[in-house]
Amino acid sequence: xxxxxxxxxxxxxxxxxxxxxxxxxxxxxxxxxxxxxxxxxxxxxxxxxxxxxxxxxxxxxxxxxxxxxxxxxxxxxxxxxxxxxxxxxxxxxxxxxxxxxxxxxxxxxxxxxxxxxxxxxxxxxxxxxxxxxxxxxxxxxxxxxxxxxxxxxxxxxxxxxxxxxxxxxxxxxxxxxxxxxxxxxxxxxxxxxxxxxxxxxxxxxxxxxxxxxxxxxxxxxxxxxxxxxxxxxxxxxxxxxxxxxxxxxxxxxxxxxxxxxxxxxxxxxxx
Amino acid sequence: xxxxxxxxxxxxxxxxxxxxxxxxxxxxxxxxxxxxxxxxxxxxxxxxxxxxxxxxxxxxxxxxxxxxxxxxxxxxxxxxxxxxxxxxxxxxxxxxxxxxxxxxxxxxxxxxxxxxxxxxxxxxxxxxxxxxxxxxxxxxxxxxxxxxxxxxxxxxxxxxxxxxxxxxxxxxxxxxxxxxxxxxxxxxxxxxxxxxxxxxxxxxxxxxxxxxxxxxxxxxxxxxxxxxxxxxxxxxxxxxxxxxxxxxxxxxxxxxxxxxxxxxxxxxxxxxxxxxxxxxxxxxxxxxx
Numbered sequence: 055x056x057x058x059x060x061x062x063x064x065x066x067x068x069x070x071x072x073x074x075x076x077x078x079x080x081x082x083x084x085x086x087x088x089x090x091x092x093x094x095x096x097x098x099x100x101x102x103x104x105x106x107x108x109x110x111x112x113x114x115x116x117x118x119x120x121x122x123x124x125x126x127x128x129x130x131x132x133x134x135x136x137x138x139x140x141x142x143x144x145x146x147x148x149x150x151x152x153x154x155x156x157x158x159x160x161x162x163x164x165x166x167x168x169x170x171x172x173x174x175x176x177x178x179x180x181x182x183x184x185x186x187x188x189x190x191x192x193x194x195x196x197x198x199x200x201x202x203x204x205x206x207x208x209x210x211x212x213x214x215x216x217x218x219x220x221x222x223x224x225x226x227x228x229x230x231x232x233x234x235x236x237x238x239x240x241x242x243x244x245x246x247x248x249x250x251x252x253x254x255x256x257x258x259x260x261x262x263x264x265x266x267x268x269x270x271x272x273x274x275x276x277x278x279x280x281x282x283x284x285x286x287x288x289x290x291x292x293x294x295x296x297x298x299x300x301x302x303x304x305x306x307x308x309x310x311x312x313x314x315x316x317x318x319x320x321x322x323x324x325x
Numbered sequence: 326x327x328x329x330x331x332x333x334x335x336x337x338x339x340x341x342x343x344x345x346x347x348x349x350x351x352x353x354x355x356x357x358x359x360x361x362x363x364x365x366x367x368x369x370x371x372x373x374x375x376x377x378x379x380x381x382x383x384x385x386x387x388x389x390x391x392x393x394x395x396x397x398x399x400x401x402x403x404x405x406x407x408x409x410x411x412x413x414x415x416x417x418x419x420x421x422x423x424x425x426x427x428x429x430x431x432x433x434x435x436x437x438x439x440x441x442x443x444x445x446x447x448x449x450x451x452x453x454x455x456x457x458x459x460x461x462x463x464x465x466x467x468x469x470x471x472x473x474x475x476x477x478x479x480x481x482x483x484x485x486x487x488x489x490x491x492x493x494x495x496x497x498x499x500x501x502x503x504x505x506x507x508x509x510x511x512x513x514x515x516x517x518x519x520x521x522x523x524x525x526x527x528x529x530x531x532x533x534x535x536x537x538x539x540x541x542x543x544x545x546x547x548x549x550x551x552x553x554x555x556x557x558x559x560x561x562x563x564x565x566x567x568x569x570x571x572x573x574x575x576x577x578x579x580x581x582x583x584x585x586x587x588x589x590x591x592x593x594x595x596x597x598x599x600x601x602x603x604x605x606x607x608x609x610x611x612x613x614x
Contacts, residue, residue: 063414064421068428071491075431077454078443092464094457140339147332155336161598162347164544168570169587172580173353174346196346199339228331257436259551260567264575275438279555289446296439303434311427318433318492319499 075300082106082293089290105290106298112288115295117270118277122299125187125273126255129194133202134248136195138240141206142232146218156207163200167260170196175264185268193261198251205250208320209243246317249310253303274299351591357584364578376585386586388562389569392478396565397546400485404542405535407486408493415494416501433491441555444484445471448556477561481552489545493538500534501527533604540601544594566590 081089085102088095109115143149144156174193175184183189213236221235237244262276272280278295281288307314358376360369380386415426432440447454450469460466470476504527512522553559553568564572567590574583 057419060414060417060419064419064425067411067414068425070487071428072431074440074443074447074487075435077447081446089452092451093462094452094454096454096457136338136342139335143332143335147328147335149332149336150329155340157602158343159339160602161595162343164548164594164598164601165347165351166548166567166587166590166594167550168567168574169354169584169591170347170350171571172357172574172584172587173350176353177346177350192346196342199342203339228328232335253434257438259436259438260571263554264571275436278442279438287449289449289452292442293446296442299439300435303436304431307430307434308427311423311430314430315426315495315499318495 075304078293078296078300081289082297084290086290089293105294108288109291109294109298113277113281113291113295114269115274115277115298118272118274118295119298121187121271122256122273122275125190125194126252128187128191129198129255130248130252132191132195133198133251134244137199137202137206137247137251138237138244141203141210142236144203145207145210146236159200159203163204167197171261171264174261178265185266185271187271190262190265190271190273193265194255194258197258197261198254201254202247202251205247205317205320206240206243209246210240213239242313246313246320249306249314250317253306256299256303354584354587354591357580358588360581362580364580369581372581376581377589379582380585380589383582385564385569389559389564389566389586390589392563393547393549393565395478396482396485396549397543400482400489401539401542401546403482403486404490404493405497405539408490408538409497409535411490411494412497412501415498429491429494431491432488435488437488437551438555440488441484441552444480444487444552445556448480471557472561474561474563477557477563481556481563484552484556485546485549489542493542496538496541497531497534500531500537503534504530536604537601540597540604544597544601547590547594547597566593 080098082105083101083103084095084098085100085104086108088098088100089105106115144152149155170193178184178189178192181189183192217235217239218231221231226235256273257275258273259275259279262273263279266272266276269277269280274295278292278299281292281295357369359372359374361372361375362369380390411429415422415429435443446452448470450456450467450471453467453470455470456467468476470480508526508530509522512526517525548567549565550567550571553563553565554571557563559565559568559572566586570583570586570590573579573586577583
């Protein structure tokens with residue numbers, strides 16, 4: 055009795071969580087006649103990749119995908135080394151003003167984009183980077199940096215203290231201790247922080263909305279939001295592009311769920 | 326090089342970026358909010374607190390504050406309740422638990438704007454599955470959900486609950502895992518029923534995790550933007566502050582007033598952040614050796 059109740063609850067949780075996503079997958083695989091059908095059809099009678107072809111032809115979904123990969127990948131590559139160094143200093147070294155810096159970082163991760171965007175837009179304009187991928191990566195680095203530092207600092211604190219002591223006794227200087235002794239041990243945590251940084255940058259919409267008006271430079275979330283026409287909404291194409299934007303993340307989540315969960319809860323509960 | 330100096334060198338790049346691209350922009354918004362400036366009148370005139378006084382007179386601003394508060398209050402409470410229920414399920418040992426946990430992460434991983442579009446499709450009056458599930462083939466009964474002030478609000482909140490409950494559930498699950506099993510077991514041996522065990526032992530021990538989730542989600546909910554942008558564009562009284570700020574800054578190009586709205590969001594979050602830093606922060610703040 056208790057077992058079956060638990061299974062029922064678990065099934066409800068799974069359905070609640072994945073049903074909307076599955077619905078958009080199903081929609082993306084319907085031929086356009088079935089998408090337009092009224093009343094709506096639950097299951098497709100025929101499967102078709104028509105919507106994907108149209109999303110490519112009409113909206114260049116592969117170039118959106120490439121832009122997203124470059125922006126999110128670039129952001130991760132810049133954010134993670136900077137964050138790792140800062141987190142090392144905050145978690146492992148005696149640093150003056152540590153409390154103030156940590157509070158600042160924690161608060162900075164909560165800044166609302168709308169309060170930053172006005173001045174940021176002006177700065178990026180002055181640098182001549184409006185409508186470029188670097189112009190979007192700069193705000194993204196700022197956006198992901200506090201989060202990455204926070205996650206990394208709480209991972210780094212878990213690593214036994216003897217590590218650096220042993221290195222020092224062996225005659226390692228501070229730089230070598232960090233690069234050749236500490237970082238290899240800390241690599242799994244760094245990898246986790248990198249995944250989360252990538253996901254945050256991949257999903258960001260607000261800055262992309264404001265900073266990228268050129269369709270050729272847009273990321274997937276921005277491109278998808280732009281698809282509805284003035285009078286009609288091409289649900290099939292939107293569904294196809296949404297699946298393309300989401301599938302990589304769903305796979306990431308399925309494969310790396312343990313890491314992602316430990317990263318998400320790091321610092322918040324363990325500290 | 327002393328260790329302290331070395332630490333300073335390591336943290337300098339991060340601090341430079343945050344100062345330049347986070348603190349300077351915030352200061353820029355504060356400065357702009359104290360001035361009158363629009364695209365039509367690009368020369369800034371000092372305005373004192375005029376733009377903030379305008380927040381009280383501006384009907385849409387008052388409405389946005391109202392719905393932002395309703396949104397934050399309702400969605401965060403629902404997320405905590407539902408998140409706790411899901412966390413309790415995930416905390417049980419059963420076969421396939423890993424799969425359920427992965428499934429729960431799906432709404433979290435979906436880009437918010439894509440999630441918003443999925444829900445827009447579900448709620449759509451012509452092709453939406455919601456109408457179909459409720460009314461079947463009876464097309465005349467189909468409702469235009471998002472044009473109704475009550476349903477527009479309720480559906481925006483429910484879509485947000487769907488998207489963010491997983492995160493809350495995982496935070497609470499991590500909290501549950503720190504509750505010592507022996508304690509619960511001892512209470513069971515002493516004859517406490519499951520409800521009593523939950524309320525007398527688990528819930529009090531879970532308080533820190535609940536507090537963290539509550540504060541974190543509150544700050545995040547104040548930043549709501551995508552759902553409103555996609556589902557209603559702020560119509561039917563569903564404008565939230567971050568959306569209204571965006572609209573005034575980039576639509577009306579009223580930089581002074583738009584910045585005042587943005588700063589209001591910032592201040593509201595800063596108040597919550599103050600408590601957040603005090604609760605969460607202390608754990609990371611204890612000195613490194």
